[in-house]
Amino acid sequence: MPHFEKIEYKPIPVRQLLLEMKNTSELMIDLAYSAALFNDKELAEDVLELESRVDTLAYLLDMEIMVAARDSRDAESLIGVSTVAAATDKISDAAADIAAIVTRNIGVHPIVGEIFEKVEERLMKATVKDGSAIAGKELCALDLAARMGVDIIAIRRNKDWLLDPDETERVFPGDILITRGAPAGIKQFKDLAEGRLTQLEE
Amino acid sequence: MPHFEKIEYKPIPVRQLLLEMKNTSELMIDLAYSAALFNDKELAEDVLELESRVDTLAYLLDMEIMVAARDSRDAESLIGVSTVAAATDKISDAAADIAAIVTRNIGVHPIVGEIFEKVEERLMKATVKDGSAIAGKELCALDLAARMGVDIIAIRRNKDWLLDPDETERVFPGDILITRGAPAGIKQFKDLAEGRLTQLEE
Numbered sequence: 560m561p562h563f564e565k566i567e568y569k570p571i572p573v574r575q576l577l578l579e580m581k582n583t584s585e586l587m588i589d590l591a592y593s594a595a596l597f598n599d600k601e602l603a604e605d606v607l608e609l610e611s612r613v614d615t616l617a618y619l620l621d622m623e624i625m626v627a628a629r630d631s632r633d634a635e636s637l638i639g640v641s642t643v644a645a646a647t648d649k650i651s652d653a654a655a656d657i658a659a660i661v662t663r664n665i666g667v668h669p670i671v672g673e674i675f676e677k678v679e680e681r682l683m684k685a686t687v688k689d690g691s692a693i694a695g696k697e698l699c700a701l702d703l704a705a706r707m708g709v710d711i712i713a714i715r716r717n718k719d720w721l722l723d724p725d726e727t728e729r730v731f732p733g734d735i736l737i738t739r740g741a742p743a744g745i746k747q748f749k750d751l752a753e754g755r756l757t758q759l760e761e
Numbered sequence: 762m763p764h765f766e767k768i769e770y771k772p773i774p775v776r777q778l779l780l781e782m783k784n785t786s787e788l789m790i791d792l793a794y795s796a797a798l799f800n801d802k803e804l805a806e807d808v809l810e811l812e813s814r815v816d817t818l819a820y821l822l823d824m825e826i827m828v829a830a831r832d833s834r835d836a837e838s839l840i841g842v843s844t845v846a847a848a849t850d851k852i853s854d855a856a857a858d859i860a861a862i863v864t865r866n867i868g869v870h871p872i873v874g875e876i877f878e879k880v881e882e883r884l885m886k887a888t889v890k891d892g893s894a895i896a897g898k899e900l901c902a903l904d905l906a907a908r909m910g911v912d913i914i915a916i917r918r919n920k921d922w923l924l925d926p927d928e929t930e931r932v933f934p935g936d937i938l939i940t941r942g943a944p945a946g947i948k949q950f951k952d953l954a955e956g957r958l959t960q961l962e963e
Binding site: 743 | 780844845910
């Protein structure tokens with residue numbers, strides 16, 4: 560049984576809580592599908608941890624809204640915020656359901672794998688090789704989103720997953736990267752990371 | 762009250778049902794956030810219609826799985842598919858909750874708008890102007906995903922929204938486009954669509 564900590568009210572701006580809930584829940588969907596697609600238990604466990612983080616944020620946000628609303632007009636104005644927060648929580652629950660398929664060894668049916676082959680936006684795993692054109696570079700220097708429509712959503716290094724890495728993060732040989740993007744872009748990026756392509760197109 | 766049709770079993774491949782559920786639910790999140798961000802009631806209503814479509818797909822998929830599973834081994838193998846389907850249904854419900862903020866005139870709190878300004882992946886609305894470099898072109902010819910990491914998720918033409926347009930779709934002057942992508946890419950695309958930039962970068 561996990562140990563549950565008491566969640567105490569501490570003042571955190573509502574916008575900060577909602578922003579983290581939104582970003583985390585969207586990232587979780589990609590990560591959960593990646594965990595299922597690559598049958599990666601550690602990544603699936605990270606998704607379950609994020610789900611528990613989103614739950615905590617949801618409690619904090621609900622408390623913050625209660626404190627902020629002093630009259631019925633405030634309540635009317637804040638109900639939209641509360642609804643969006645609840646929706647991000649629902650999305651994160653759905654991602655956790657998908658991740659649990661992996662952690663519970665239910666097994667990913669070939670159909671689940673197949674549907675990813677058919678979608679335009681795909682998730683792909685690439686390993687950074689020694690001498691790769693991207694090794695040692697900061698993500699912002701690679702400018703992947705603008706150049707090839709690719710987003711690195713997770714980096715596995717020394718058995719840990721680094722989720723939604725900062726733009727100042729560097730990639731190193733041995734890193735396993737999960738990328739999201741259009742097929743042409745992520746294929747090109749995989750070739751770069753694995754050394755089959757030696758330079759970024761200008 | 763909406764009119765509910767009886768959902769009758771008809772054989773549709775499970776992979777086809779699951780693929781449509783997955784793609785629709787992911788698209789719905791972007792559309793629901795767009796509807797909230799741009800306070801667009803028609804778009805929000807389209808999201809609610811998609812939600813009802815996903816519900817129908819969920820029923821059909823459940824029936825299909827029941828018919829397909831002939832023994833306990835089949836059931837074990839298919840439970841993962843059923844779980845992924847249920848998760849996409851949950852995601853589509855969450856999107857509908859967000860859309861309902863708009864259709865019920867709850868009003869989008871400034872905080873909800875603000876959090877979109879801070880996220881890396883942004884949603885943007887652009888109107889195609891006469892003489893724009895993209896007017897009359899097919900989406901596949903524009904190759905937006907590879908060129909600038911931009912995806913057109915909806916086109917509004919003659920008061921109707923065309924959701925998740927095909928690559929063979931053309932854009933015309935007067936079309937309102939909702940795009941998703943990295944900030945640099947969607948800004949460049951908006952400039953192109955609205956005629957402030959006259960040609961696609963090579």
